[in-house]
Amino acid sequence: MKGLMVWGTTSDAGKSYIVTGLCRALANRGIKVAPFKGQNMSNNSYVTLSGHEIGRSQGLQAEAAKISPSVHMNPVLLKPRSDRNAEVIVQGKSMGSPAAAEYRSNYFINAKEAVEDSLAFLSKKYDVIVMEGAGSPAEVNLMDKDLANLVTAEIANVPALLTANIERGGIFASMTGTLNLLPEVHRKRVKGMVVNRFRGDPALFQNGVSWLEANTEIPVNGVLPALDIRMEQEDSLSFAALNTIKSTDKQQIDIAVIALPYVSNFTDLEPFAAEKDVSVRIVKEAGQFGSPDAVIIPGTRSTIDDYEYLCSIGIIQKICEHKKKGTYIVGICGGFQMMGELLIDQYGSDTGISGKTARGVQVFPMSTTFMESKQTRQWKGTFEQNSKRLLISGFEIHTGMDQIEYGEDFQPLFYNEDNKPEGIISTDNKCIGSYIHHLFHNDSWRNWWLNNIRRSKGLSNKPTVHYTANKEERLDALGNAIEKHLNVSQIIRMMEMGLS
Structure with a gap:
C-alpha cells in the first residue's frame, strides 16, 4: 500500500495537526487520502454514522480528507478509566477494561489483527493512507508491542516522517535521540523530518536545518511555523491549552x-x-x-x-x-x-x-x-x-x-x-x-x-460567532499552510517510492 507514517519525538509534537493538514492538502490536490491510527489512547472520541467510536483526531482528519469517518481509521481505541485500566474498543466493539499488562498479554494479537484488517480495507478504497503514530516510537520498554507506531509501520511497510515541537526546546537532542533509539529497520524507515511550531524568521533556523540534515542524513521537509489556526485537540496535554484567560475585565x-x-x-x-x-x-x-x-x-x-x-x-x-x-x-x-x-x-x-x-x-x-x-x-x-x-x-x-x-x-x-x-x-x-x-x-x-x-451581568447581547460553521475554512487554511511551509511534492514522492 502507499502511505506515510507520521511519528513525533514526544506527545504533543504536532502529529495530529500535521496529519490533518496533509489530509486536506492531498485532498485539495485530488488525491484520495484516508487518515489512520492503529491504536489510539484517548477519552476524546468521535462517533461515526455507524455508531462506532474512534479517536477524535481521526474523525477530524477524515473531514479534512473530505471523506466520511470510518471505524477502520482507528481500529483500536483505548479509553483510560484509572491509572492501570482502560476500556479496549476494537473496531467499535468494547472488549472490557483490562489492566495494561493483561492487554499486552491477552488482547494484543486481536488488536494487531484488527489493524491488519482495517489497513487492508482502507488500502482498497484510497490512493494513500496517512498514518499517525502515538507519543514517541522510541519507548524502549514498549517496542516489542508498540502497535501504534512500530507495528503499524511494519504492517503497512511505509516510510515515516519524524516531527518535533521546537517550542518545547531540545529539538536537536530529541530528533537525533529518537533516531538513535529506533531499531535499525525502523530508523531506515524515516525518510523525512519536520520542525514544528517555529516562531520568528525561518531563515534564522537554516543552520539548524543544515545541522539536522548533516548529522542524520535525512532531509528536512519543512519548518512549520506556530500557526494561529485552531483545531480540535485530543491529546491530554491539550486540556490545559483550553485555559484562555483573555482579561479580568468585568466585560x-x-x-x-x-x-x-x-x-x-x-x-x-x-x-x-x-x-x-x-x-x-x-x-x-x-x-x-x-x-x-x-x-x-x-x-x-x-x-x-x-x-x-x-x-x-x-x-x-x-x-x-x-x-x-x-x-x-x-x-x-x-x-x-x-x-x-x-x-x-x-x-x-x-x-x-x-x-x-x-x-x-x-x-x-x-x-x-x-x-x-x-x-x-x-x-x-x-x-x-x-x-x-x-x-x-x-x-x-x-x-x-x-x-x-x-x-x-x-x-x-x-x-x-x-x-x-x-x-x-x-x-x-x-x-x-x-x-x-x-x-x-x-x-x-x-x-x-x-x-x-x-x-x-448587565452587558449587551453579542452576535453569533461562527466557529463551527467556519471549520472548512480553517481546514483549508491548514492545508494551505502545509503546502506553503512543507515540501508536499517531496512527501508525495516519498509515499510513491515507499522504502526503496
Missing part, C-alpha cells in the same frame, strides 16, 4: 471548567476560544474556584470515581455554593450525571464494582443507573424556547440511563427527531444538563447561552 465572561481526572471529550469546549469576551479557566482545586459567571462540568469516563474525587477536594461544595448564588451551571454527559440525586453502578460498568452507589450534587431531580452496554450515536434535535427554535446536533457516548422528574422548575432541554426529550434545563435557564457532546459547537445555541450570561 469578560468568566467560565470555570472543572478538571476531572478522567475527563472525556474536552473538545466540547473548544468553541469558547473564538469568543473574544469569554475567558475559560481550568479549575483543579477549590482554591482556584474564584467567582465565575458560569461553571461547566465536562464529561468523564469514570463518573462516580471522578465525582468522589471532586467531593474529597471541596469542588462539589463550591459548585453547590455557587448554585445558590445563581451562577450558571452546565453538566455534560458524566458532568450531567453528577448533578443528579443518585448514581447507581448496577453492573460495575462505571467503577468496576457492581452495586456501588453515590449521592449526587442534588441539582437535578433525576437518578442515573449505569448499564452494561454503551450508547454511541450521532444525535440531532431541536431547542425551543418562546419563539426561538434552533437545530441542534452532536453525539452521545454513555452507559447511564436516567429517570428524570420534569415539573415546574425543570423542563426538557431538547427534543430529538422522534420528539423524545433530552437533557434538562431550569426555568431560569441557569442550570443545564445534557448527554450531547459538542453542544457548544452549535454556534446559535452557544450564542443564546452566552447572551443569557451577558444580560445577567
